Amino acid sequence: MKLLKNVFDNLRPNFEEGGKFERYYKAYEAMETFAFVPGHVTHDGAHVRDAIDLKRTMFLVVIATIPALLFGMWNTGHQHFLALGQFMELGDGFMDKFLFGAMKVLPIVIVSYAVGLGIEFGIAVAKNHSVNEGYLVSGMLIPLIMPVEVPLWMVAVATAFAVLIGKEVFGGTGMNILNPALTARAFLFFAYPTKMSGNLVWVSTEGQATVDGYTGETLLAQSINSSTQYIDQAGASYSSVADTIYAAFMGWVPGSIGETSTLAILLGAAILLFTGIGSWRIMLSFLLGGLSMSYIFNMWGANPFMDVNPILQICMGGFMFGMVFMATDPVSAAQTNTGKWIYGFLAGFLGIMIRVFNPAYPEGIMMGILFMNVMAPLIDHYVVEANIKRRLKRATVTA
């Protein structure tokens, strides 16, 4: 530690004013403050400050994604071997599955971080502002919502788009309107739909011969045709809806890398709720919104997708991941407590609505959240206006 401190102390003069690399001071500062919480003291205002800072906040979110990431790695391998008819039992070939998945997933994570952080550092140096910690989270979320077969160059392009257009043009972390990770996914979805949807992208078969009956369809895609009959990647039918729900809850079904396992995501949710970083208001209202839309569709029942069991509906696809990690992004969500209830409810509600009404957009949750990201400032505006009106009324009441 002393050694590292000395390294930084020796390097610092190069980056300070008049040093060789003074232009890159902000990049140096980011590295140093990452290693050592700086010795900055308060100058005015409160003399003591809360121990919380943005680095810890963001890092705790990254920790919360780890269950989903690890499960995603295993599941990538599991789906792969299932499609090939190998290691058919869940417990079989654990390490083979995990390593296969890790080989597939880690490059995506690395590309996402390398491109995103590269741009963040570049812009920080160019604009001479501090490197913000926001991308620590976005960089992890982007891989988790990608199909495993997404080409790496697309990850790079999408990341660049998300950071530049989704965030930096608005002024950087804290100023963005849309959730950057969802922006990346939406960009790919509309720019390269064949690589982001359909039946070929969710399971990595690497062109090898698959078992009979293999389709590569996700549960969402199957729901278009039937709300009761589902098959897994090996072509075997689930015995009942409850069985399907169990598989979707545990997450051994095809889907984007990190969003299949409701259980792993709920572990992350527990971390976010325990630490108070994720808004329970948004999570709860999002869940209620999704469930109520599902029940409304159940009553309507015009097509198989509408008949899908509400519990299955929320365990499938990106609903849970969106609820826990996307909708709760504090920057793009509503910021008032009342607004959070409205925002969360509508995001869940619209997410299921889009998913069911337009099966061409199998991931309606993404659209629902992005739509509500855009609407969040409006919701807040009316909540604040109501406060202003209430406060004005107070004057006439007491007078």
Next chain:
Amino acid sequence: MSKNVKIRRGANIKLEGAAALQTTTAEMASSYALKPADFHGLVPKMLLKEGAEVKPGTPIFHDKSDDRIKFVSPVSGEIAEIVRGEKRRILEIRIVADKDQQAPSVNTIDLSTGDGVKESLLSNGYWPFIKRRPYDIMAKPDESPKAIFVSCFDSAPLGADLNYLLNDQYAHFQAGLDALAKLTAGKVNLGVRSGNSGFASKSTNVVKNTFSGPHPAGNVGIQIHHVDPINKGDVVWTVDAQAVSMIGRFLTTGIPDFSKTVALAGAGVKEPQYINTIVGANMSSIINGRIKDGDYRIISGNVLSGDTVAGDGYLGFFPNVVSVIPEGKEQQFMGWLAPNFHKFSLSHAYFSWLMPSKKYNLNTNLNGEDRAYVMSGQYEDVLPMDIYPVHLIKSIMTNDIEKMEALGIYEVAPEDLALCEFACTSKTPVQRLVRQGIDTAIEELG
């Protein structure tokens, strides 16, 4: 009509070094000072020059905008130095105290009318104890406030125990309240701690409102908000409880006497306790021999909104507490990642919320770096007002005066949002911004 208010939002920050309930008297300081900066927005106009002899109660300068408001010497001695800063702004007027203090002249005071009281307070240097809301600035003598508010407890971290401090000053406190009652057409409101009204329990001629709950329940701004909120055009006055008792003492005896008691508290104090001293005393008379060796910050006021003073600086005009806490200049390796059981956080990202009764030795480290707003809801959790603090702050940042007015700039003082500043993940300088917003409002809205 008195109210019982339960404050739910807020937080108590438990710090080591609370003052024990015992009092010693500080030796006479060699010098005293008046600091115009203690009175926000004041432009002083000097009445005396360097070298002039003064007695307690001798006017030294007045408010440039109102020459009735006099600022007087707290002790007898000689004006040694007028310290000026940029643009010749007066920072301090230092008075070297006489070894043998001369007795002040005794005033005859007409207590029968509001004007008599007002006149006595103005010309003897007691008026500046009265502040007004909106804006938390010195009261204007010609205004007639709709009510006067006095908070009878200090809920801030290491705050003085006013029940102890004013325990035997009941008569003076009451005399002060009676005099203040003559200055308003409305009522004098006391904010007392629910179930522990202490020294204020016998007070009469007032409305007593009780408050329970965490800090900032003891802030007079929060109390006003819950009892009789300030709307556009309203003016209320506020006076600190010890100042009320000092005013009462002056009006009863006719002798200008600026002695007061402050709590000397904090982890840097050897034996935290109460100290008898005089307004504007040189800090060395209070802290010498009483604080530990090491790098400590001395704060005239509480740790959330007091002013940093040097060890040879001066006690401010208002504070009831002098806080001494360690400076926090050390860097911590991967500090944002370590469990940090010794650190305190209102968020649950550290473990302090699981140990609610633990006392902390917090230093002045910023614990992070200045960032744009990311987290939401943190301010709302510690501001027990029907105000959207983040939106108010943003309206100040963007200089949107209409919004500032609508969102509550009339009701807030920097100290009311001090906990928001404490809690902020993005380390936004909330109190500075509130002050900036208030200054803009004074300029534009009057």
